[in-house]
Amino acid sequence: MSEATFGASARSSVPSEESTRHFEPLLRPVLADLYARRAGRLRDLSDQHDLAEYLRLCAHICEAQAHCLDEAITAVTHVDPAAIARTGGWPKLLDHMLGHLRPQVPDAVKPHLDTLIAMSEADRRDTAQALAEGRFSDADAATAPFIWAALSVEVSQLARIIPLPEKGEEETANCPICGTAPVASLIHNADHEGMRYLHCVLCECEWHMVRAKCSNCGDAGDLDYLSFDTPEASIRAEACGACGGYLKVISQERDADAELVADDLASLLLDDAARLEGFGRSGFNPFALPVGPTSQN
Ligand SMILES: [Zn+2]
Ligand SMILES: [Zn+2]
Numbered sequence: 001m002s003e004a005t006f007g008a009s010a011r012s013s014v015p016s017e018e019s020t021r022h023f024e025p026l027l028r029p030v031l032a033d034l035y036a037r038r039a040g041r042l043r044d045l046s047d048q049h050d051l052a053e054y055l056r057l058c059a060h061i062c063e064a065q066a067h068c069l070d071e072a073i074t075a076v077t078h079v080d081p082a083a084i085a086r087t088g089g090w091p092k093l094l095d096h097m098l099g100h101l102r103p104q105v106p107d108a109v110k111p112h113l114d115t116l117i118a119m120s121e122a123d124r125r126d127t128a129q130a131l132a133e134g135r136f137s138d139a140d141a142a143t144a145p146f147i148w149a150a151l152s153v154e155v156s157q158l159a160r161i162i163p164l165p166e167k168g169e170e171e172t173a174n175c176p177i178c179g180t181a182p183v184a185s186l187i188h189n190a191d192h193e194g195m196r197y198l199h200c201v202l203c204e205c206e207w208h209m210v211r212a213k214c215s216n217c218g219d220a221g222d223l224d225y226l227s228f229d230t231p232e233a234s235i236r237a238e239a240c241g242a243c244g245g246y247l248k249v250i251s252q253e254r255d256a257d258a259e260l261v262a263d264d265l266a267s268l269l270l271d272d273a274a275r276l277e278g279f280g281r282s283g284f285n286p287f288a289l290p291v292g293p294t295s296q297n
Pocket of ligand 1: 175176177178179180200201202203204205
């Protein structure tokens with residue numbers, strides 16, 4: 001295991017595994033708080049950022065998600081994102097979100113919202129199902145983040161009312177509640193200080209995984225921690241020589257204001273650097289979905 005930095009040569013000690021103290025294997029953060037915190041962090045990070053306008057648009061989307069909480073939810077016993085894409089109430093949430101967003105977004109974004117408003121429910125559901133099933137090339141880059149955001153609000157709320165899965169299933173590469181990939185892993189402060197949780201990109205739940213092992217394949221023997229400037233950076237890419245994958249580790253111990261989705265999105269240059277080193281990302285960001293190009297028609 002080693003630390004590599006881009007722009008500095010210092011090394012630091014690698015993270016130690018947390019002790020065997022009591023911990024909760026699954027966390028379900030309160031959605032209203034999470035959306036507010038994410039929107040605020042996106043705005044803070046947009047200051048002087050190359051992607052400032054996009055980060056602020058994403059903040060608006062998070063606030064629109066918060067606005068339509070508690071709508072269109074029907075009780076379920078388990079969370080199946082593809083089934084929810086086909087039959088769930090999220091298209092109504094999308095309409096609500098679009099109504100909230102339209103007066104706030106830059107003029108350049110309005111045509112994409114109009115495309116979504118005009119889109120038939122069948123087309124919306126086809127896109128949502130493709131996203132839920134990981135068929136990203138079947139979705140349009142300009143409209144996918146909005147459809148994903150509305151689907152995510154419904155899936156996230158359902159993930160908070162179902163019984164939790166049996167204990168012991170927490171250390172999986174994908175979310176034990178909905179099966180989706182993680183956006184990144186978070187080293188917590190406060191109540192779960194020093195513990196690492198992976199955060200689901202769709203249902204916004206977190207599941208525990210010990211530190212210093214690959215979140216993708218579980219190997220602990222060949223990990224590099226890539227970061228800019230200093231090995232003590234709050235955002236590092238945990239890159240695995242065994243599977244060739246990487247995912248960012250974002251530390252609230254090092255930056256108490258860090259928020260996974262926002263900080264990951266604002267640090268896409270680190271993804272470029274990790275890819276140049278030959279690693280492939282094992283998860284994705286809801287605002288940087290690995291979708292196809294924007295259609296021109
Ligand atoms: Zn999930
Ligand atoms: Zn691996």
